[in-house]
Amino acid sequence: MKKLINDPKDVVSQSVEGFVAAHGDIVRAEFDPTFVVRTDAPVSGKVGIISGGGSGHEPLHSGFVGAGMLDAAVPGAVFTSPTPDPILAATKAVDSGAGVLHIVKNYTGDVLNFETAADLAEADGVTVRSVVINDDVAVQDSLYTAGRRGVAGTVLVEKIAGAAADRGDDLDSVAGIAEKVNASVRSMGVALTPCVVPHAGEPSFDLGDDEIEIGIGIHGEPGREKIPMESADAIVDRLLTPILDDLPFSSGDNVLLFVNGMGGTPQIELYIVYRHAAKVLADRGITVARSLVGNYTTSLEMQGASISVLKLDDELTQLWDAPVQTAALRWGR
Amino acid sequence: MKKLINDPKDVVSQSVEGFVAAHGDIVRAEFDPTFVVRTDAPVSGKVGIISGGGSGHEPLHSGFVGAGMLDAAVPGAVFTSPTPDPILAATKAVDSGAGVLHIVKNYTGDVLNFETAADLAEADGVTVRSVVINDDVAVQDSLYTAGRRGVAGTVLVEKIAGAAADRGDDLDSVAGIAEKVNASVRSMGVALTPCVVPHAGEPSFDLGDDEIEIGIGIHGEPGREKIPMESADAIVDRLLTPILDDLPFSSGDNVLLFVNGMGGTPQIELYIVYRHAAKVLADRGITVARSLVGNYTTSLEMQGASISVLKLDDELTQLWDAPVQTAALRWGR
Incomplete structure (x- = not known):
C-alpha cells in the first residue's frame, strides 16, 4: 500500500x-x-x-x-x-x-x-x-x-x-x-479497479486484469455482475438503461446528467462517458438541461465512474442554478 | 489496460x-x-x-x-x-x-x-x-x-x-x-504509481511496490531519485525544501500554496499533504495567504502530488481573487 x-x-x-x-x-x-x-x-x-x-x-x-x-x-x-x-x-x-x-x-x-x-x-x-x-x-x-x-x-x-x-x-x-x-434521481456505477482502505492495507475486493464490476457500491460492495472489460460506450449503455427504465425517464423530460468519477479515473475518460450518455439521452428524446462532471462522490483511488440522472422541473432547475460557495462546488455570487 | x-x-x-x-x-x-x-x-x-x-x-x-x-x-x-x-x-x-x-x-x-x-x-x-x-x-x-x-x-x-x-x-x-x-512560482512533484498512456497500453515507467519517485515529471519523466515509500510529512519535506530554497522564499513572504493531485490520489491524501506543507511554511515565518487544493495538472491516473508555492504581492493577490468562470475553476460573479 x-x-x-x-x-x-x-x-x-x-x-x-x-x-x-x-x-x-x-x-x-x-x-x-x-x-x-x-x-x-x-x-x-x-x-x-x-x-x-x-x-x-x-x-x-x-x-x-x-x-x-x-x-x-x-x-x-x-x-x-x-x-x-x-x-x-x-x-x-x-x-x-x-x-x-x-x-x-x-x-x-x-x-x-x-x-x-x-x-x-x-x-x-x-x-x-x-x-x-x-x-x-x-x-x-x-x-x-x-x-x-x-x-x-x-x-x-x-x-x-x-x-x-x-x-x-x-x-x-x-x-x-x-x-x-x-x-x-437514479444512479449506477462501474469499477475498473478496487481501492485500498488505509487501515486494511489491501484491496477491498478482487477484479481480474480484464474484468470490471457493473453496479459497484461506493465502498466496493458487490454490484450486479463482473464482466470482461468493454468499450466506454458499451459500459455507459449498461449503466444508463437500468437508470432510465427505473424512474422511468421518458421523451420530453428535462434532466441533469451527472457523470461522477470514483476517484482514480482521469477526467479525459469521464468526458468520454459523458459524451455517450448525452447521446443516448438525446436519442430517447430526453433533454440534458444541466450537467455535472467530475470526482464528487469517490471511493478513495478506485478507477470507475457512476452516472446519475435527475428529472428536473422549473423549481429544481432554479434551485440547482442558485449560487453556491463551498470548497468543492462553487458558482455565482 | x-x-x-x-x-x-x-x-x-x-x-x-x-x-x-x-x-x-x-x-x-x-x-x-x-x-x-x-x-x-x-x-x-x-x-x-x-x-x-x-x-x-x-x-x-x-x-x-x-x-x-x-x-x-x-x-x-x-x-x-x-x-x-x-x-x-x-x-x-x-x-x-x-x-x-x-x-x-x-x-x-x-x-x-x-x-x-x-x-x-x-x-x-x-x-x-x-x-x-x-x-x-x-x-x-x-x-x-x-x-x-x-x-x-x-x-x-x-x-x-x-x-x-x-x-x-x-x-x-x-x-x-x-x-x-x-x-x-516554484513546484516539485512525487509519483507513487506510473500511468498508462492509452495508445501505449502499458505503464510509462516502473516503480517497485514500496518505491516512489521524487521530482517526477508530469509525463512520468525521471525526477531526482527513486526512494522507498515514506510518510506523507517526510515526502512533503523532500518536495518543499528545494522549492523554498530555490526562489528563495523567506520569512515575511505572503504565498499561495497549491497542492496538486496527479489524478489518482484521493482528496483525503491531498489535504494531509496540504496540512504539513502549511505547517512547514508557518514554521519558516511564511504566510499562506491563498490556497488551491485539487487535481488541476494531472498525469492521467498517476497517484502522486505536486506542491507549488507562489510569492504574492498585492497585485497578484488581487488578480488571483478576480472572478473566474471556467469548467474547472470558478468563483465570484
Missing part, C-alpha cells in the same frame, strides 16, 4: 485539519467530537442542513459545506459511519431555531446513528427531519444496506436542498424538496 | 466532444484542426490568451477556458505537443486586434510548435507574445526538456494573466504579469 498518509489512524483527523486550514474562509472544524461546520453557523433564521458518513468519498460531504449547500458535515472513519455523538454536536451547532435536516445515505450504520442523534437532539429541543438517500438502482439489498444504497445522487440532494434552505424555506419544505430530488 | 475509452485513437476527440457538450454555456470546439474556445471569442478589445499541450493533464488546459482565464486551449494527442496548425487557428480565433499571449509549458515540442504558430500568426497580422513556463525545480534538463519543466504552476499563470487581460491590460502588460508569476 502506497498512500500519502502518516498513520492510518490519523488519516481522517489530519485530512480534516488540512481541509479547514486550506478553506478557513468557508469552514472550521471541531475535533472532540469531529465535524466540519460553516464559519458563520448557525445562520440566523435558516434551516440547518447536515450530512455525513464514512470518509473516503471526498469531496462528499465536507467539500459541500458552505453558503447555499450544507451547514455541517460529519466524517466518520474511512468507509465507517460516524457515531451519534458528532452527529448530535453538528446538529446543535447549525440549529438557529429553524430546525435541522439530516441528509443520510442509506447504509444501515448511517441510518441508525443519524436516528439516534436525531432523537437526542429532539430531546434537547432541536427539531430534526431526516431524508434517506437511496438512488442506486444496481441492487435491492447489499452488503451494508437494507434497500437501495445512497450514492452520487446525494450531491444533487445536498445542492438543491441547500438552495431551498438558503432562500428561506421552512424545515418541512426543505425536507420535501430533498425527498423530491431523491425520488427523481 | 482498463480505461473508459472506445479506441485509443479517438480518446482526445471524443473527450473534447463530451467536454463541450457538458459545458456549452462556456466553451465550444473546432475539430479541423482541434481546439477549445470560449463561446464569446474573440472578446472585443481584450488581449486573447491561449495555452495548450499534450492531453492527459486535464483539467489543464481546456478546463481553464472561460471568462477571467484562457480564451482557447489546444489539446494535442496524449502527452504529445499539438502541431502548429491548431495553435495558429486558436490564435486567430481569439484575436480581437489586441494581440494574443501564448502560455507554453517548457517542453521542446511545445516550445517549437508554439513558436512556429506564432510566426505564422504574425505573418497574418496577429501580434503574439509568448511566455514559457518552467516552474519545476526537480531537474535542470529532462527527457523532453532543455532547462526546467513547466508543471502545475502553469495553472496559476493562466489564472492571474487571465485576470490581467480581463481588467483591460494591454498585451505587453499581460505578458509581463505572466512572466512575473512564472518567476515567482
Whole structure:
C-alpha cells in the first residue's frame, strides 16, 4: 500500500485539519467530537442542513459545506459511519431555531446513528427531519444496506436542498424538496479497479486484469455482475438503461446528467462517458438541461465512474442554478 | 489496460466532444484542426490568451477556458505537443486586434510548435507574445526538456494573466504579469504509481511496490531519485525544501500554496499533504495567504502530488481573487 498518509489512524483527523486550514474562509472544524461546520453557523433564521458518513468519498460531504449547500458535515472513519455523538454536536451547532435536516445515505450504520442523534437532539429541543438517500438502482439489498444504497445522487440532494434552505424555506419544505430530488434521481456505477482502505492495507475486493464490476457500491460492495472489460460506450449503455427504465425517464423530460468519477479515473475518460450518455439521452428524446462532471462522490483511488440522472422541473432547475460557495462546488455570487 | 475509452485513437476527440457538450454555456470546439474556445471569442478589445499541450493533464488546459482565464486551449494527442496548425487557428480565433499571449509549458515540442504558430500568426497580422513556463525545480534538463519543466504552476499563470487581460491590460502588460508569476512560482512533484498512456497500453515507467519517485515529471519523466515509500510529512519535506530554497522564499513572504493531485490520489491524501506543507511554511515565518487544493495538472491516473508555492504581492493577490468562470475553476460573479 502506497498512500500519502502518516498513520492510518490519523488519516481522517489530519485530512480534516488540512481541509479547514486550506478553506478557513468557508469552514472550521471541531475535533472532540469531529465535524466540519460553516464559519458563520448557525445562520440566523435558516434551516440547518447536515450530512455525513464514512470518509473516503471526498469531496462528499465536507467539500459541500458552505453558503447555499450544507451547514455541517460529519466524517466518520474511512468507509465507517460516524457515531451519534458528532452527529448530535453538528446538529446543535447549525440549529438557529429553524430546525435541522439530516441528509443520510442509506447504509444501515448511517441510518441508525443519524436516528439516534436525531432523537437526542429532539430531546434537547432541536427539531430534526431526516431524508434517506437511496438512488442506486444496481441492487435491492447489499452488503451494508437494507434497500437501495445512497450514492452520487446525494450531491444533487445536498445542492438543491441547500438552495431551498438558503432562500428561506421552512424545515418541512426543505425536507420535501430533498425527498423530491431523491425520488427523481437514479444512479449506477462501474469499477475498473478496487481501492485500498488505509487501515486494511489491501484491496477491498478482487477484479481480474480484464474484468470490471457493473453496479459497484461506493465502498466496493458487490454490484450486479463482473464482466470482461468493454468499450466506454458499451459500459455507459449498461449503466444508463437500468437508470432510465427505473424512474422511468421518458421523451420530453428535462434532466441533469451527472457523470461522477470514483476517484482514480482521469477526467479525459469521464468526458468520454459523458459524451455517450448525452447521446443516448438525446436519442430517447430526453433533454440534458444541466450537467455535472467530475470526482464528487469517490471511493478513495478506485478507477470507475457512476452516472446519475435527475428529472428536473422549473423549481429544481432554479434551485440547482442558485449560487453556491463551498470548497468543492462553487458558482455565482 | 482498463480505461473508459472506445479506441485509443479517438480518446482526445471524443473527450473534447463530451467536454463541450457538458459545458456549452462556456466553451465550444473546432475539430479541423482541434481546439477549445470560449463561446464569446474573440472578446472585443481584450488581449486573447491561449495555452495548450499534450492531453492527459486535464483539467489543464481546456478546463481553464472561460471568462477571467484562457480564451482557447489546444489539446494535442496524449502527452504529445499539438502541431502548429491548431495553435495558429486558436490564435486567430481569439484575436480581437489586441494581440494574443501564448502560455507554453517548457517542453521542446511545445516550445517549437508554439513558436512556429506564432510566426505564422504574425505573418497574418496577429501580434503574439509568448511566455514559457518552467516552474519545476526537480531537474535542470529532462527527457523532453532543455532547462526546467513547466508543471502545475502553469495553472496559476493562466489564472492571474487571465485576470490581467480581463481588467483591460494591454498585451505587453499581460505578458509581463505572466512572466512575473512564472518567476515567482516554484513546484516539485512525487509519483507513487506510473500511468498508462492509452495508445501505449502499458505503464510509462516502473516503480517497485514500496518505491516512489521524487521530482517526477508530469509525463512520468525521471525526477531526482527513486526512494522507498515514506510518510506523507517526510515526502512533503523532500518536495518543499528545494522549492523554498530555490526562489528563495523567506520569512515575511505572503504565498499561495497549491497542492496538486496527479489524478489518482484521493482528496483525503491531498489535504494531509496540504496540512504539513502549511505547517512547514508557518514554521519558516511564511504566510499562506491563498490556497488551491485539487487535481488541476494531472498525469492521467498517476497517484502522486505536486506542491507549488507562489510569492504574492498585492497585485497578484488581487488578480488571483478576480472572478473566474471556467469548467474547472470558478468563483465570484
